[in-house]
Amino acid sequence: MNIFITGASSGIGEALAYEYAKRASLSTNENNASGSLSSTGLHGIPCNIGLVGRRIDMLQKLAQNLQQQYQIQTAIYAVDVRDKTALANAADDFINRYGAPNIVIASAGVSRGTLTEYFEDIAAFQAVFDINVMGMVHTFQPFIESMKEVSQAGQPAQLVGVASVAGIRGLPGSGAYSASKAAAITYLESLRVEMQHFNIHVSTIAPGYIRTPMTDINTYKMPFLMDTNVFAHKFANAVAKRKRFTVIPWQMGVVARMLRFIPPFLWDWAMKKAPRKKRLD
Numbered sequence: 001m002n003i004f005i006t007g008a009s010s011g012i013g014e015a016l017a018y019e020y021a022k023r024a025s026l027s028t029n030e031n032n033a034s035g036s037l038s039s040t041g042l043h044g045i046p047c048n049i050g051l052v053g054r055r056i057d058m059l060q061k062l063a064q065n066l067q068q069q070y071q072i073q074t075a076i077y078a079v080d081v082r083d084k085t086a087l088a089n090a091a092d093d094f095i096n097r098y099g100a101p102n103i104v105i106a107s108a109g110v111s112r113g114t115l116t117e118y119f120e121d122i123a124a125f126q127a128v129f130d131i132n133v134m135g136m137v138h139t140f141q142p143f144i145e146s147m148k149e150v151s152q153a154g155q156p157a158q159l160v161g162v163a164s165v166a167g168i169r170g171l172p173g174s175g176a177y178s179a180s181k182a183a184a185i186t187y188l189e190s191l192r193v194e195m196q197h198f199n200i201h202v203s204t205i206a207p208g209y210i211r212t213p214m215t216d217i218n219t220y221k222m223p224f225l226m227d228t229n230v231f232a233h234k235f236a237n238a239v240a241k242r243k244r245f246t247v248i249p250w251q252m253g254v255v256a257r258m259l260r261f262i263p264p265f266l267w268d269w270a271m272k273k274a275p276r277k278k279r280l281d
């Protein structure tokens with residue numbers, strides 16, 4: 001089983017690397033014990049994981065821990081997801097080392113408080129869109145050709161995008177982030193339909209509030225806040241079930257369904273006093 005994860009140096013991506021490593025080692029033990037199909041959602045061993053982020057020191061530490069705790073092979077790539085050539089090179093290297101991935105997870109993302117009335121926030125809008133939307137495209141594109149072969153050979157082939165509940169409606173003070181996640185949700189839906197001809201599954205995972213460095217700085221109340229390890233477990237289960245679109249935690253899924261039906265005038269009224277993410281001055 002080969003897995004490639006962006007945003008692996010922190011938060012959700014890092015927790016997913018641990019979760020899949022743990023599942024791989026469980027899968028090894030189960031297979032050794034019974035010879036039966038694994039219940040972990042990982043149908044083959046060994047497990048090799050590609051880890052992407054800009055902070056190489058964090059990736060090195062993670063790779064070392066995965067090797068020591070779970071005997072997992074990793075390849076680390078200190079790459080900015082805005083750089084399509086660097087990601088294509090990373091993909092080539094990963095495929096040369098281990099073969100095509102079975103699961104590619106695009107988790108790299110940034111959240112910034114933005115207000116359109118400030119000229120200096122245009123740069124933040126650009127960065128958020130480039131990382132959260134184009135970064136996802138740059139991550140998936142170089143793997144698709146090789147994953148077609150994987151799926152033809154009857155192996156699992158899955159592209160997983162990390163969106164957000166913030167992409168369901170436009171949140172005040174988070175125009176860039178909300179719009180980027182709305183774009184990600186819509187992009188992933190197009191991709192899901194395109195990829196079905198090749199039997200490559202596309203899953204959109206929309207987290208609610210998860211305890212990571214991204215949310216640690218929020219001063220407002222975050223309903224149904226979930227720990228990363230719990231989230232990663234549920235995430236991997238959703239991926240194993242080939243969910244098309246899922247919100248985690250489920251309580252935020254209920255909220256997200258309701259949000260879709262609120263008429264614009266009611267939304268405007270309800271959001272007037274909503275807490276806002278702080279802008280960087």
Ligand SMILES: NC(=O)c1ccc[n+]([C@@H]2O[C@H](COP(=O)([O-])OP(=O)(O)OC[C@H]3O[C@@H](n4cnc5c(N)ncnc54)[C@H](OP(=O)(O)O)[C@@H]3O)[C@@H](O)[C@H]2O)c1
Nearest residue numbers: 007009010011012053054055080081108109164210212214
């Ligand atoms: N936490 C939540 O409550 C929550 C809710 C909804 C959605 N999400 C989404 O979940 C994803 C992960 O967020 P998180 O909460 O885990 O935040 P995090 O702890 O801040 O992690 C963000 C990750 O993205 C990477 N990243 C950011 N910019 C990058 C770039 N230009 N190139 C390469 N990697 C980059 C970071 O690595 P480097 O800094 O090393 O590059 C880091 O590994 C994001 O897409 C976020 O929007 C999170």
